[in-house]
Amino acid sequence: MLARSSTVSADFPGIFTDSKPRSSAPIRIFLNEFSYKKGTEIFGEKEPADYVYQVVTGAVRSYKLLSDGRRQIGAFHLAGDIFGLEIGSDHRFTAEAIVDTTVRLMKRRSLELVAESDVTVARNLLNMTTSNLRHAEDHMLLLGRKTSLERVAAFLIEMDRRSTAAGVLALPMCRRDIADYLGLTLETVSRALSRLHDLDILGFVGNTQRQIVLRDREKLASFDLQN
Amino acid sequence: MLARSSTVSADFPGIFTDSKPRSSAPIRIFLNEFSYKKGTEIFGEKEPADYVYQVVTGAVRSYKLLSDGRRQIGAFHLAGDIFGLEIGSDHRFTAEAIVDTTVRLMKRRSLELVAESDVTVARNLLNMTTSNLRHAEDHMLLLGRKTSLERVAAFLIEMDRRSTAAGVLALPMCRRDIADYLGLTLETVSRALSRLHDLDILGFVGNTQRQIVLRDREKLASFDLQN
DNA sequence: CGGGGGCTTGAGGCCACTCAACGATAGTGG
DNA sequence: CCACTATCGTTGAGTGGCCTCAAGCCCCCG
Structure with missing residues (x-):
């Protein structure tokens, strides 16, 4: 349970930066650090998405598998990157630690609650989804035509x-x-x-x-x- | 200038459905219908994204080009589909009518204004972006591995x-x-x-x-x- | 009727894949 | 300290799936 006393924005900059100073009572969001050994799974595709993750140190791969084992990695997540952010209820990728990795995680539910009231957080959620989309679109061009x-x-x-x-x-x-x-x-x-x-x-x-x-x-x- | 008297939700269901009945004074959003002949461009990549489109009849392709002419179509848009919805300022695809097509369009600025105040509209924007993202993710698997x-x-x-x-x-x-x-x-x-x-x-x-x-x-x- | 666009089909070529061998490195245990 | 092993990466040889190039058909349309 870190960040009890720090501002949330310092811990999840991708979501909270550009936010105006919020109400004097700081929003309390659980922030746990967690470590994964090289090669271990952080979450699996189609599992319920209860948490959102941010890489502190290390690196993560997100991928989909075909039934016969062919694999497509959709993205690599490096220090600072946020991943596992789903709008639907389930994860759409499996995420694995590429090397020994520590992540910070927050309850997705908490994030949603904040987004309800804080327009800036809501917009940042949209911005992050959009930047994921942009990356996927560029990657389609690469995969299809390069x-x-x-x-x-x-x-x-x-x-x-x-x-x-x-x-x-x-x-x-x-x-x-x-x-x-x-x-x-x-x-x-x-x-x-x-x-x-x-x-x-x-x-x-x-x-x-x-x-x-x-x-x-x-x-x-x-x-x-x-x- | 259609839909002066109709509710907005009836015209842009993808964005406005599931919205609770809004304030008695209906929000006024410009809705124009526009037609494009087969093969003509609706908007170009990197052009400012001033409008959001919905296919009424016909079909549209969204694509990116490499400098030497190789083309990757990112999506087809059929009747009812909304496209050209960008969060950044510019379009990331070129859109062309595949056959003679009529679209309904609205000022993006108007949509953003509504989203500011109406949480449901904002959420639907996020949902639509997410569904575009999901499609792109699945398509990456197809392009990379099938x-x-x-x-x-x-x-x-x-x-x-x-x-x-x-x-x-x-x-x-x-x-x-x-x-x-x-x-x-x-x-x-x-x-x-x-x-x-x-x-x-x-x-x-x-x-x-x-x-x-x-x-x-x-x-x-x-x-x-x-x- | 001629021309053009869209589609299919065949023949051949090439780029990426498959299979294989090999070297280097790191980790393990004697 | 040194085998021993497993993992990772490079490189070569050969194959194969998709691409390229080409011909021909059909349909639409002027």
Whole structure:
């Protein structure tokens, strides 16, 4: 039970920022921190959505499965991101910790109650849903019409944009995750990365293949067509 | 200027239904009907989103283009559907009439004003955005992971579900539109339909290839894997 | 009747997938 | 400390599903 005394807005900025100072009596919303080991499930598709989550540290993948095991990752959630926000009663994705992850969670019901009275919170709920929608729309274009090289380039640019640290891109997810996000196989992702490496567009840091430095953002961007 | 005297809810059911009876003085919202000839643009991507649209008769496609002309259709809008609803200031898709189409339109600004005061309208905005999001999420799975036959089967099932008339599916869009919706080529779509025809799962009505009768919904559904 | 758009079908090619081998790294336990 | 194993990533060879290119049919329409 954290944040008893802190303002809510400091803890769930995506939902509460831009809110005018609220009534002197602070709204009490339960905020618990919770940790998940690498690879464990945070919630499953079609489970009731009782909580909304925010990544504190770590990374999360949200995905859907076909009955034969094919997987489509809809989004990666990094530090600060809010996920599991559903308007309907059930989750539409399964969420798993990619690495050891701690999240902050709040009762969805509490959020709804606040949204009832606070117009700003309600609008921010709409804004977050909209930004999820925008991402999904852009991703449809990628999945439906882009080549493997274009997809990988777009992925690197997206991760670079979202990354806090300038310079080195530290990818928390494995090649298979990237592949399932981009609608490819892990081998194709690996080949695309190798090709970008051969073209001196990116470099690997040390011996790990999860830390990438973008040597030529401009050339990289030329592979990610505008729309 | 229609609907001067009618209630708003009757005209924009997607936004206003489930609303409790509002104040005795009806809210005045401009409602114009407008017609577009087959193939003409209703609005373009990145244009300011001043209006929200509802299909009265006809059909509309919403799509994004890559700079080299590759196209991804994000959604088809049929009679009754609301489209062009943006939270940001600009449209994120281009919308075109697939056939001769009449739409009803309202000033977005008016809608926002109503949403400010009427919580139910605000919630319905959120619900509509959410249902767009759900569709996009499902479509990502289709585009990223399904085979051509699965995609076409899913498309037929979706159109059948949305179609008002039971029995015959009257598709307003051409094969190229279907292909750009499913991330395929028109030839692949045609081959998939032929294959379903050969399997006695569907039939064509008369000499036209746009009217389809589903002979065996169960077998069709078996091609569209659950997730 | 000629022309064009929409659709189907065939033949061939290519990009991404499949299958496989291999190296590197990290974690485990002797 | 060193096998031992499992996981992750890269790379190569070959396949296959969808794309490309092309021909031809049908229907509509001027």
